[in-house]
Structures are given as C-alpha cells and as structure tokens.
Amino acid sequence: xxxxxxxxxxxxxxxxxxxxxxxxxxxxxxxxxxxxxxxxxxxxxxxxxxxxxxxxxxxxxxxxxxxxxxxxxxxxxxxxxxxxxxxxxxxxxxxxxxxxxxxxxxxxxxxxxxxxxxxxxxxxxxxxxxxxxxxxxxxxxxxxxxxxxxxxxxxxxxxxxxxxxxxxxxxxxxxxxxxxxxxxxxxxxxxxxxxxxxxxxxxxxxxxxxxxxx
Amino acid sequence: xxxxxxxxxxxxxxxxxxxxxxxxxxxxxxxxxxxxxxxxxxxxxxxxxxxxxxxxxxxxxxxxxxxxxxxxxxxxxxxxxxxxxxxxxxxxxxxxxxxxxxxxxxxxxxxxxxxxxxxxxxxxxxxxxxxxxxxxxxxxxxxxxxxxxxxxxxxxxxxxxxxxxxxxxxxxxxxxxxxxxxxxxxxxxxxxxxxxxxxxxxxxxxxxxxxxxxxxxxxxxxxxxxxxxxxxxxxxxxxxxxxxxxxxxxxxxxxxxxxxxxxxxxxxxxxxxxxxxxxxxxxxxxxxxxxxxxxxxxxxxxxxxxxxxxxxxxxxxxxxxxxxxxxxxxxxxxxxxxxxxxxxxxxxxxxxx
Numbered sequence: 001x002x003x004x005x006x007x008x009x010x011x012x013x014x015x016x017x018x019x020x021x022x023x024x025x026x027x028x029x030x031x032x033x034x035x036x037x038x039x040x041x042x043x044x045x046x047x048x049x050x051x052x053x054x055x056x057x058x059x060x061x062x063x064x065x066x067x068x069x070x071x072x073x074x075x076x077x078x079x080x081x082x083x084x085x086x087x088x089x090x091x092x093x094x095x096x097x098x099x100x101x102x103x104x105x106x107x108x109x110x111x112x113x114x115x116x117x118x119x120x121x122x123x124x125x126x127x128x129x130x131x132x133x134x135x136x137x138x139x140x141x142x143x144x145x146x147x148x149x150x151x152x153x154x155x156x157x158x159x160x161x162x163x164x165x166x167x168x169x170x171x172x173x174x175x176x177x178x179x180x181x182x183x184x185x186x187x188x189x190x191x192x193x194x195x196x197x198x199x200x201x202x203x204x205x206x207x208x209x210x211x212x213x214x
Numbered sequence: 215x216x217x218x219x220x221x222x223x224x225x226x227x228x229x230x231x232x233x234x235x236x237x238x239x240x241x242x243x244x245x246x247x248x249x250x251x252x253x254x255x256x257x258x259x260x261x262x263x264x265x266x267x268x269x270x271x272x273x274x275x276x277x278x279x280x281x282x283x284x285x286x287x288x289x290x291x292x293x294x295x296x297x298x299x300x301x302x303x304x305x306x307x308x309x310x311x312x313x314x315x316x317x318x319x320x321x322x323x324x325x326x327x328x329x330x331x332x333x334x335x336x337x338x339x340x341x342x343x344x345x346x347x348x349x350x351x352x353x354x355x356x357x358x359x360x361x362x363x364x365x366x367x368x369x370x371x372x373x374x375x376x377x378x379x380x381x382x383x384x385x386x387x388x389x390x391x392x393x394x395x396x397x398x399x400x401x402x403x404x405x406x407x408x409x410x411x412x413x414x415x416x417x418x419x420x421x422x423x424x425x426x427x428x429x430x431x432x433x434x435x436x437x438x439x440x441x442x443x444x445x446x447x448x449x450x451x452x453x454x455x456x457x458x459x460x461x462x463x464x465x466x467x468x469x470x471x472x473x474x475x476x477x478x479x480x481x482x483x484x485x486x487x488x489x490x491x492x493x494x495x496x497x498x499x500x501x502x503x504x505x506x507x508x509x510x511x512x513x514x515x516x517x518x519x520x521x522x523x524x525x526x527x528x529x530x531x532x533x534x535x536x537x538x539x540x541x542x543x544x545x546x547x548x549x550x551x552x553x554x555x556x557x558x559x560x561x562x563x564x565x566x567x
Contacts, residue, residue, distance in 0.1 A: 014385060055465075058432050059425075063381035100317040103377045124319075149317075150509050151548040179426050179460075180509050182484060196427055 003029055007040035011072065012047055014064025019072045033079040038116065041069050045114030052199030059107075062199070066110035073113070087118050089209050090140040092172075094122035094131060096155045101148035104178055107198040108144060115202050128159035135168045141209050144201070145191075147178040156181070157189045164190065173208045177201060215567060220266035221415065224358035224538070228416060228454045228476055228501055232535045236528065236565035238558050239267035239503065241362065241418060241458050241479055242544040251551045263558050268354055270414050272363035272405055273341045276307040308334040309365070310374035321376035323394065324383075332374055333397040338408040351413045358416070361409030366421020366457070367398035367443050372430065373422075384431070392439065399443040406451035416454040418479060419447065424461025426485040433465040437472070444473030456503060460543060462486040467496050477501030482542045484509050490530040493537075501536045506557055508541040512549045517556045524560045532565065539565065 001009075003026045010018035019041075026036045048065040051057040091112055095105045102124045109119045120138050122130055135143055143163070147156050156176060163169045173192040176185075186194035193208045195201035218226065218234040226233040243259060252259030260268060274281050306312050310323040310332030323332050338344075342361075351359055371394045372380045384391055406417050423430055423440075431439075448455050454476035459466075462485045463478065470478055481487045481504040489505040496502070506512070511523040524539065531537040539561040545554055 052428075055428050058428065058435075059377070059430050060381040060384040063378060064385045067382060100314050100319050102319070106378065150513065150546060180484070197425075 004031065004036065004040040007036065007072075008044045011041050011044035011065055011068045014061060014068050016064075016068045016071045019068040020075060023072050023075050027079070033076050037073070037076060037080070041072055042114065042116045045069055045111065046202060049111055049115070049199035049202050053197055053203075054199075062107070063110075066107075066114055069114040070110070088116040088206065089142060090118040090120065090138060091142040091144055091175075091205065092120045092122060092131065092134045092138055092140045093144040093146070094126035094134075095124040095146045095148070096152050096159060097125055097127045098155055099147055099149050099152040100124045101146075104148060104198065105144075105146040108146065108177065108195070108201050111198045111202055112205070117202075117205070128155075128162040131159055132163060132166050132168060135163070135172050140172055142173050142175055142205055144175045144177065144195075144205075147176070147181060150180040153180055153185065160189050160191055173211075175201070175205060175208065219356040221356055221358045224266050225415060227535060227538055230501075230536055232567050235567060236532055236561060237266040237358075237538045238263075238561050238565075239265055239360070239538055239540050240545050241420070241504075241540065242364070244545060244547040244549075246547040247545050247549055247551070247554075251554070262555060264562060265558065266358055268350070268357045268359050269362040269418075270342065270347050270351075270359050270409055270412060272361060272365070272409070273343075274308060274365065276313055277305040279305075281307060281313075308332065309370050311370075312376075318373060321372075321374040321379070323374040324379070326390075326393075329394055329397055333394075333401055336401060336404045336408075338404070341405070342408060342412060344412055347412050359414050360416045360418045360456070361406065361412075361414040362418045362420075363402075363405060364420030364422075364458070365398075365402060365405070366419045367395050367402055367447075368430075368436075368440055369420065369422035369459070370398050371395050395439060395443055399446055403447050403450035406447055406455070410451055410453050414453060416456055416476065417447075417451050418456050418458055420458045422460045423466060424459055424463045424485065426482075427462050429462065429465055433469070436466050437469040441469050441473050444470070444475055448474040448476075454501075456501065460485065464488070464492060467492065467500065471496065471499050475500070477503055477536075477538070479503040479540060480543050481505040483507050484542070489527060493531045493533075497531070497534060497536055501538060502531050503538040504540040504542050505531070506539065506541050508543050508546065508549060512541060512545075512553045512557060515550050515552060517552065520553045520556045521560045524557055525564065528561070528564060532567075535567070 003022055007022035010022055048062055052062045093105055093109050095102055109121050112119050122134055145156055160174055175193040176191040177195040183194050193204045195204045215234045223233040223237045227237050248256055248259045304314055310321050311318055312320040456477040456479050457475045458479040464487055477500050483505055505527045506523055511520050
C-alpha cells in the first residue's frame with residue numbers, strides 16, 4: 001500500500017497519530033502537499049461523508065476522522081502558504097439568529113474544510129445583516145444557514161428573503177440544514193439547496209456550485 | 215365498553231389491554247405556552263388540554279437556580295431565553311451542562327473528578343417535594359401520574375461532556391464513558407424509585423440518543439452500552455418506564471425491548487420515524503407514544519390539518535391498543551394554542567375502541 005493510501009486509511013479511521021506520521025513520510029517522499037491533501041485526505045473525508053450519510057458510520061467516527069484531518073492540515077499548512085489553491089469553493093456558514101446551537105454547523109464546517117472548501121464560520125446567533133456583510137466581503141460560492149430550534153425557522157425564511165432581495169443570491173447559492181429543516185421547508189423558503197446531514201452537505205454543495213457555473 | 219377513568223385507561227394501555235379510548239399525554243409544556251393557554255397556571259393548562267396523565271416533576275438546578283422550566287411551572291427569566299423549548303438559565307448546571315440564554319451549548323465533564331462533581335446528590339425531597347406531590351395526587355385520583363424527567367443516562371452523559379468532546383472520548387477512552395454512564399444510571403434509578411414511592415404510575419425517562427435520520431452512536435454500540443443501564447433502571451423502578459428520545463430511534467427499538475422498557479415516546483415523524491412501520495414491528499411489545507408532528511401541524515392555525523394529523527396517527531397505531539397519543543416532542547413555545555387544544559379534543563373524539 002502506498003503512503004497516500006495509508007494516509008487515506010488513517011484519516012478514514014480517525015487515527016490522528018498515524019495521519020501525522022504518514023504525512024511526514026509523504027513529505028519525505030517528495031509528494032507535493034496539494035497531492036497529499038487531495039488524494040490522501042480530501043478523498044478520505046468524502047468517503048467519511050458518504051458513509052455517514054448512509055448510516056454506516058456515526059457521529060463519533062465522523063468526528064475523529066475530522067480531527068485527524070485537522071491535525072494533518074496543521075502540518076501541511078506551512079507548505080501550502082502562498083501556493084495557488086485548487087480549493088473546491090468557499091462557503092460562509094452560520095447558525096441563524098436566536099439559535100445558539102453549533103454542533104451541527106461545526107460538523108458541516110469540518111466536513112467542508114476536510115473536503116477542500118474554504119470556510120468562513122460566522123458562529124451562532126447570526127443576524128441576516130451579518131450574513132449579507134460576510135457574503136459581500138468574502139464573495140463565497142455558497143452560504144449555509146443552520147437552525148436547530150423550530151422557533152427560529154421564521155428567521156431562516158426572513159434571512160433568505162433578505163439575501164434574495166439584496167441581490168447577492170445571484171452569485172452565492174443558499175443552503176439550509178438542521179434538525180427542524182425539511183426539503184419542503186427549504187423549497188418554501190426558496191433556498192437553493194437542503195442538506196439532511198453533514199455528510200451529504202458536501203455532495204449537495206458541489207452539485208449546487210456546478211449548477212451555478214452552468 | 216364502559217367509560218374508564220384516566221388512570222384506568224392509561225394502566226390498561228401500559229398492560230397491553232384495550233382501554234375505552236386511546237389515552238393522551240404530553241412530555242413537557244413550555245412555560246411560554248402555559249402563559250398563553252393557562253395564564254401561567256400549569257394546572258389550568260392541563261385541565262384545558264384534558265390530559266389523562268399528570269406529571270410528577272423532578273427539579274434540577276443551574277448554579278443554585280431551579281431550571282427544567284418546560285417540565286415545571288417555573289418560568290425562565292424572560293431576558294435569558296432564546297425561544298427554545300426549554301427555557302432556562304445561563305451557567306453550568308448541576309450535571310455539567312453549559313447553558314446560554316436558555317439553550318444548551320456544551321458540557322464541562324472531562325475527568326474522574328468532574329464525574330464526582332457533576333453527578334449530583336439525589337436530594338430526593340428537594341427535587342420532588344413529597345408533600346406537594348402527594349397532595350396533588352390525592353386531589354386528582356382519577357388521573358394517571360408519571361415521573362417526568364429529562365435526565366436519562368445517555369443523553370446526560372453526552373450533553374455533560376459536549377457532543378464534540380464526547381465523540382473523541384467515546385473513541386479514545388470508552389471506559390470513561392462507561393463509568394459516567396453507570397453513575398448517571400444509578401442516579402436516575404434512585405430518582406425513579408422515589409417517584410414510585412410517591413405514587414407515580416409510570417416513569418417518563420427523557421434520554422436523547424438520536425438525531426434526525428440517525429442515531430448518535432451505532433445501534434450495536436448502543437445495545438452493548440445501554441441495555442444493562444436501562445435494565446437496571448427498569449428493575450429498580452418497579453413500574454413501567456417509557457423512554458423519550460428525540461430523533462430517529464427506530465434502529466434502537468430492539469435494545470428498548472431487550473431492556474424491558476415498556477414504551478417509547480416522541481416517535482418524531484420529521485426525524486424519519488414511520489409510526490405504521492414501528493407499530494407493525496414492535497406494536498405487540500412496546501407502548502407507542504406520540505408521533506403527532508409538533509414542528510408543523512401544531513405550529514399553525516388550520517385545525518383541519520391538525521385533525522388530519524391526529525387521524526393519521528390513530529390510523530397507524532390505534533388498532534390493538536398499546537398506543538398513547540402525544541405530540542412528537544413537547545408542547546413548545548412555537549405551538550399554536552388552538553391547534554394543541556384541537557389535537558387533544560379530536561383525539562378524545564375519535565380515539566374510542
């Protein structure tokens with residue numbers, strides 16, 4: 001098994017120490033950092049997302065995989081500063097106003113980072129104006145709005161309407177997710193996409209970006 | 215069939231017999247809803263809703279301040295709530311959970327010392343106020359009473375550590391998780407025993423173990439970890455234990471049966487629970503409680519939609535007994551009062567056997 005294949009397996013199984021070791025070995029073998037990230041780690045995290053969305057792995061396994069990925073990225077960051085990034089895209093993420101829950105949003109953020117996206121995390125209790133400001137500053141391809149409380153769903157609707165009226169949604173697609181969010185809600189709220197879980201969020205994001213490009 | 219009292223109706227259902235009609239209950243009512251419907255009086259709210267089951271509450275504290283607002287008559291300070299189901303307080307509660315503006319935001323338990331500190335004294339009399347509880351039970355002898363507490367061992371273990379850190383420790387140091395689970399289990403069993411002594415007819419054990427569409431941990435792991443814990447609680451309690459959990463718990467129902475759990479509550483349709491499927495697979499072994507969608511049907515004012523939702527649940531689960539109609543989580547602050555009243559009224563109207 002090649003070093004990159006071993007790295008892939010270590011991320012998939014959430015083995016942080018092994019991940020660090022294989023990254024060091026890959027660097028010693030003069031494998032380019034971008035190749036280490038894309039073939040050894042991003043692909044592993046995509047597989048993690050798929051396994052999670054199919055209920056073949058569960059939250060703890062997904063979280064330790066994301067932790068291994070993060071530890072690996074910390075080693076590689078000094079090598080990729082200044083390099084031309086071949087990132088998948090940029091997403092602004094936040095939990096909607098009046099909702100302080102961040103686990104689902106954090107999980108989504110980790111999955112996006114793990115699969116090569118640049119993530120701008122606005123945190124929790126985010127008002128619509130802050131989403132707009134960030135979109136204007138960061139020019140992301142996507143904005144992700146998370147909600148856990150049923151009672152804040154009207155705030156999600158209001159934020160989407162606000163972003164649509166501001167015109168930014170023409171270049172930045174809006175994704176929604178969270179426990180009370182359903183496909184019907186997403187459709188009625190005029191979101192561009194709905195992710196039922198952190199694992200499938202990546203696939204949906206990529207599809208929405210492709211549609212945007214087309 | 216002759217008309218039963220609420221108590222007879224509920225007990226018959228729990229025993230797997232056919233009652234005169236499907237009983238009705240709710241797990242928790244948000245103080246803001248109590249304010250809207252009952253002018254702040256829980257007693258009046260229960261009467262207006264015509265519930266068959268009255269709660270025996272179990273008080274918890276956050277830095278010395280009473281909490282568990284949705285399970286008690288205590289109103290959370292207005293400025294500290296964010297509109298969530300469980301109004302609450304800022305700070306770290308006695309179990310190690312961190313609360314901010316009424317929302318759970320994480321946990322602090324990491325070490326054996328933390329376990330000592332955040333598995334609190336049972337303080338049975340302070341928690342359940344025996345004089346007041348016995349007086350309420352005596353006053354409403356026709357009603358069934360359940361000890362209602364959202365302090366089950368798994369959910370509290372996970373929440374008191376925090377979901378992210380729980381995931382890491384779960385993989386890195388399972389022994390620590392097992393130790394905390396057992397401390398929580400023994401604690402809960404003590405509470406359950408006292409509830410039984412006070413006159414509870416059954417226990418409604420809140421223990422969240424699932425998300426929308428998935429369980430927190432794999433069903434195999436859950437069975438390995440939790441069957442013995444739940445068996446301990448069921449055995450010590452000596453009365454039926456109904457397990458409440460949010461989320462998609464269908465894959466965990468085998469574990470519930472093995473544990474001796476009498477029934478399961480909430481059965482969230484929006485989380486993926488198919489009541490008809492659960493009835494077919496477990497209806498002869500578990501009392502099913504809930505499934506009326508409180509995220510949509512109860513949050514709007516079209517009462518025909520509410521009746522359709524009640525009709526759907528009755529159609530899927532009423533036949534053969536072992537069904538108690540309830541909302542799919544709680545009566546939260548976003549529920550429309552008329553919708554909730556209509557849900558229970560219509561259930562009484564069409565729930566006869």
